Amino acid sequence: MLIRSTSHLPAILFLLFAAASLVCSSTPPAQELLRGFTATPDPSVSSFQSLLQDSTGNFSLGFLRLNSNQLALAVLHVPSNEPIWLANLNQLVRWSDRTQLLFNGSLVISDPITKVFWSTETDGNRVVLLNSSNLQIQNSNASPTVPWQSFDFPTNTVVENQNFTSTMSLVSSNGLYSMRLGNNFIGLYAKFEADTELFYWRHRALEAKANIVEGGGPIYVRVDPDGYLGMYQNGSTPVDVEAFSSFQRNNNGFLMVRLEPDGNLKGYYWDGSTWVLDYQAISDPCELPSPCGPYSLCTPGSGCSCLDNRTEISSGRCDASYPDNLCGVDGGESANNFNVLRKNGVELPFKELITYQTTSSQAECEGLCERNCSCYGSVYNNGSRFCYLVDYPIQSLLSDGDESKMGYIKISESARKKKITAGLGVGIGLLGGAMVCLIAAVGVGSYRMWRRRRRVKRMLEEEDGGAIPGPYKNLGSGSSRSIEMT
Numbered sequence: 449m450l451i452r453s454t455s456h457l458p459a460i461l462f463l464l465f466a467a468a469s470l471v472c473s474s475t476p477p478a479q480e481l482l483r484g485f486t487a488t489p490d491p492s493v494s495s496f497q498s499l500l501q502d503s504t505g506n507f508s509l510g511f512l513r514l515n516s517n518q519l520a521l522a523v524l525h526v527p528s529n530e531p532i533w534l535a536n537l538n539q540l541v542r543w544s545d546r547t548q549l550l551f552n553g554s555l556v557i558s559d560p561i562t563k564v565f566w567s568t569e570t571d572g573n574r575v576v577l578l579n580s581s582n583l584q585i586q587n588s589n590a591s592p593t594v595p596w597q598s599f600d601f602p603t604n605t606v607v608e609n610q611n612f613t614s615t616m617s618l619v620s621s622n623g624l625y626s627m628r629l630g631n632n633f634i635g636l637y638a639k640f641e642a643d644t645e646l647f648y649w650r651h652r653a654l655e656a657k658a659n660i661v662e663g664g665g666p667i668y669v670r671v672d673p674d675g676y677l678g679m680y681q682n683g684s685t686p687v688d689v690e691a692f693s694s695f696q697r698n699n700n701g702f703l704m705v706r707l708e709p710d711g712n713l714k715g716y717y718w719d720g721s722t723w724v725l726d727y728q729a730i731s732d733p734c735e736l737p738s739p740c741g742p743y744s745l746c747t748p749g750s751g752c753s754c755l756d757n758r759t760e761i762s763s764g765r766c767d768a769s770y771p772d773n774l775c776g777v778d779g780g781e782s783a784n785n786f787n788v789l790r791k792n793g794v795e796l797p798f799k800e801l802i803t804y805q806t807t808s809s810q811a812e813c814e815g816l817c818e819r820n821c822s823c824y825g826s827v828y829n830n831g832s833r834f835c836y837l838v839d840y841p842i843q844s845l846l847s848d849g850d851e852s853k854m855g856y857i858k859i860s861e862s863a864r865k866k867k868i869t870a871g872l873g874v875g876i877g878l879l880g881g882a883m884v885c886l887i888a889a890v891g892v893g894s895y896r897m898w899r900r901r902r903r904v905k906r907m908l909e910e911e912d913g914g915a916i917p918g919p920y921k922n923l924g925s926g927s928s929r930s931i932e933m934t
């Protein structure tokens with residue numbers, strides 16, 4: 449037996465060598481990048497080209513292909529292919545051999561002929577990816593100081609142990625929603641048109657264990673591996689603890705919190721095979737900033753319909769458009785630049801964050817809106833006499849059933865047939881695909897939570913479909929809403 453196998457030794461050694469060289473021929477991604485490093489995108493790579501790995505192999509920095517021929521520098525969670533950080537989201541570059549990533553002290557994305565697209569503007573010695581997913585530029589080996597780290601420039605996601613401070617913001621992949629910190633709260637904001645911002649969700653610090661001290665410095669938040677979103681001022685005792693489902697359950701899955709394209713803030717943990725939904729800021733879909741799209745009605749527990757009861761909601765949208773001109777003309781409705789839709793039994797979502805005035809009648813409330821060139825509509829409460837003016841492009845109103853709440857809505861004179869514009873479809877690139885996978889994976893976990901609201905969810909999926917990451921460079925100007933509005 450022994451003799452026989454020894455006689456095969458050369459062959460076995462050869463096979464081992466062959467196998468080893470096979471493995472090694474595809475060079476594994478580096479563990480650090482030093483000055484002089486350059487890389488260009490490989491035309492044969494269809495999704496992600498890894499350039500740098502963390503020590504566990506769970507995270508990777510590389511070129512992420514988006515919209516088929518564009519590129520973002522991204523940190524990916526490798527087991528799920530989920531991008532958790534993007535460098536150049538405001539200016540994607542072409543997936544072409546003229547595009548180059550280099551490290552010369554700064555990490556730079558450039559096109560040698562035209563320009564520098566993105567740069568960390570640092571003077572460091574090396575680039576490393578920590579096992580926390582934090583990409584760092586460090587400038588000495590002995591006791592590294594860190595002139596730059598990706599944790600300070602989050603995209604739409606914060607991961608566990610990442611500090612989110614009052615100077616940062618999260619922006620959803622479609623550019624519509626953002627998260628920022630106030631002096632004692634976490635705020636979510638929507639941008640449905642260029643110069644107005646809608647404040648739609650606020651979580652104030654409870655200050656149960658520690659108080660926020662005025663003048664004691666800005667607050668920051670951090671996802672704690674024990675399953676909560678902690679808010680801190682300058683001490684280690686949180687001024688607020690927003691518990692996730694996994695709170696104190698010791699499940700030790702890697703946690704992240706993401707501002708989703710529907711405007712919800714969600715927490716997930718990685719259970720080794722999928723991202724499991726662990727937290728959502730807004731649990732009632734009707735309280736999302738635009739669950740059913742423009743000029744719609746969201747009925748809790750039942751779903752989406754249109755404000756104009758003569759129209760049907762189709763492909764998740766109501767067939768109505770905003771007036772080009774909101775200015776009313778003195779001398780009666782017929783002369784106005786818009787039509788008016790009146791609907792009773794409606795309520796503004798998150799109205800506790802919207803200022804109101806008191807008027808003596810519905811007519812007076814409507815009058816305030818009618819002549820105001822930035823007012824899209826009003827809701828008058830005939831009981832409390834509160835008059836709410838809507839100064840953002842009207843999205844979904846809540847169906848309330850209380851007929852004393854009276855909606856007055858400006859709407860375009862000619863109901864224009866809207867088509868899904870090509871621009872929306874183009875955006876669904878690889879990141880879109882990855883998000884769809886995440887949504888699908890998460891969907892399984894959250895199915896039970898949502899089952900009771902299945903009809904709403906069906907509509908929401910349509911909404912998600914339209915809102916999946918568009919070309920990032922269109923941020924601000926070319927969101928799906930502004931496409932409709934132009």
Ligand SMILES: *[C@@H]1O[C@H](CO)[C@@H](O)[C@H](O)[C@H]1NC(C)=O
Nearest residue numbers: 550552553554556558564571
């Ligand atoms: C690094 O390269 C960029 C792009 O070529 C250049 O603008 C920058 O000055 C360089 N920095 C250093 C320290 O050489």
Ligand SMILES: *[C@@H]1O[C@H](CO)[C@@H](O)[C@H](O)[C@H]1NC(C)=O
Nearest residue numbers: 502503504505506578579580
């Ligand atoms: C991550 O890195 C830290 C510090 O280098 C180390 O203490 C920790 O054990 C690492 N975690 C894993 C999972 O490798």
Ligand SMILES: *[C@@H]1O[C@H](CO)[C@@H](O)[C@H](O)[C@H]1NC(C)=O
Nearest residue numbers: 580582599609610611668670
């Ligand atoms: C987060 O902030 C805490 C407190 O200031 C600090 O100790 C910790 O190092 C920070 N973490 C990171 C990853 O920067």
Ligand SMILES: *[C@@H]1O[C@H](CO)[C@@H](O)[C@H](O)[C@H]1NC(C)=O
Nearest residue numbers: 661663664665666681682683
């Ligand atoms: C931290 O907060 C305390 C009050 O709790 C305050 O007296 C102190 O000045 C703060 N320190 C800094 C550095 O802001």
Ligand SMILES: *[C@@H]1O[C@H](CO)[C@@H](O)[C@H](O)[C@H]1NC(C)=O
Nearest residue numbers: 504506525527702718719720
């Ligand atoms: C990292 O990889 C290990 C196995 O190598 C796995 O157990 C762990 O869940 C991974 N962590 C993340 C955040 O993916």
Ligand SMILES: *[C@@H]1O[C@H](CO)[C@@H](O)[C@H](O)[C@H]1NC(C)=O
Nearest residue numbers: 755756757758759790791792
């Ligand atoms: C639509 O609503 C108006 C009043 O809001 C009502 O008079 C009308 O009957 C409704 N039409 C349909 C088709 O439900």
Ligand SMILES: *[C@@H]1O[C@H](CO)[C@@H](O)[C@H](O)[C@H]1NC(C)=O
Nearest residue numbers: 816820821822823837838839
């Ligand atoms: C018009 O409405 C907006 C939004 O409600 C309000 O801020 C503004 O003061 C109003 N303008 C006038 C002239 O009433």
Ligand SMILES: *[C@@H]1O[C@H](CO)[C@@H](O)[C@H](O)[C@H]1NC(C)=O
Nearest residue numbers: 792829830831851852853854
């Ligand atoms: C509004 O309130 C007034 C007085 O409280 C009442 O007379 C009127 O009928 C109410 N209108 C509606 C539509 O509920």
